[in-house]
Amino acid sequence: MARILVVDDEVGIRELLSEILYDEGHTVELAENAAEARAARARKRPDLVLLDIWMPDTDGVSLLREWGSQGLLDMPVIMMSGHATVDTAVEATRIGAVDFLEKPITLQKLLKTISAALARPVVAKAASVPAATTASAPMPAGGGGQADVSDLVTNAAPALELDPHQLQLSSIPLDQPLREARDEFERIYFEYHLGRENHSMTRVSERTGLERTHLYRKLKQLGIDASRRRQSESR
Numbered sequence: 001m002a003r004i005l006v007v008d009d010e011v012g013i014r015e016l017l018s019e020i021l022y023d024e025g026h027t028v029e030l031a032e033n034a035a036e037a038r039a040a041r042a043r044k045r046p047d048l049v050l051l052d053i054w055m056p057d058t059d060g061v062s063l064l065r066e067w068g069s070q071g072l073l074d075m076p077v078i079m080m081s082g083h084a085t086v087d088t089a090v091e092a093t094r095i096g097a098v099d100f101l102e103k104p105i106t107l108q109k110l111l112k113t114i115s116a117a118l119a120r121p122v123v124a125k126a127a128s129v130p131a132a133t134t135a136s137a138p139m140p141a142g143g144g145g146q147a148d149v150s151d152l153v154t155n156a157a158p159a160l161e162l163d164p165h166q167l168q169l170s171s172i173p174l175d176q177p178l179r180e181a182r183d184e185f186e187r188i189y190f191e192y193h194l195g196r197e198n199h200s201m202t203r204v205s206e207r208t209g210l211e212r213t214h215l216y217r218k219l220k221q222l223g224i225d226a227s228r229r230r231q232s233e234s235r
Helices: 009-025 034-043 061-068 086-095 107-119 146-160 164-168 178-198 201-208 212-221 227-234
Strands: 003-007 025-032 048-052 078-079 100-103
Touching: 003 009, 003 034, 003 178, 009 025, 009 107, 009 227, 025 034, 034 048, 034 061, 048 061, 061 086, 078 086, 078 107, 086 100, 086 164, 086 212, 100 107, 107 201, 178 212, 201 212
Parallel strands: 003 025, 003 048, 048 078, 078 100
Antiparallel strands: none
16 A cells, blocks of 8 residues: 655645545545645655645645656655646646646545556656746647646546535535534535436446445435435336
């Protein structure tokens, strides 16, 4: 299993990601800002970094560029954001990020992206992006490298849309016990997939990776009425 550094200024996200990664057998170190991330990187190189783009002291893209200029990008870095533009995602990839995760991050997407990143060889290299470029600056017209990040642009594009489920997630209070916050997250997560799959329990089971019996039990535990879903599926 891997040693993963999670860098995010939101305590709720750090705790949620930490619990998920611990359950998967990974060793997790947490940092709430760039200063703590630098210290963690100096103590021991992580096998992978989950790095939030928007942070109060130094944004994630600037920290990524800093590591790149110092030859410290010898580990895969996955950027995270709920508000990033396609330009920002592409710029992060040009600097050295291996992928981009849009918040809210689904469990399946998180684990799949981490697994793919850990399987890729990473060679430390200096950042090729000029130091004057900022995280929010648009790419120069006709800039090279876009063909190499087509998958990243595809993943980042939904960030331009206003998803009501994102609004629901942003309203989850972070000053409550982790278990209660996680229940609220899971309730929104399953309601999202039920709506997306037109209440087909078979497709929701496949999409979420849960066996149907476990899925029914989870919906009941979260107070989501599954009877209407079964009727819809039988039609």
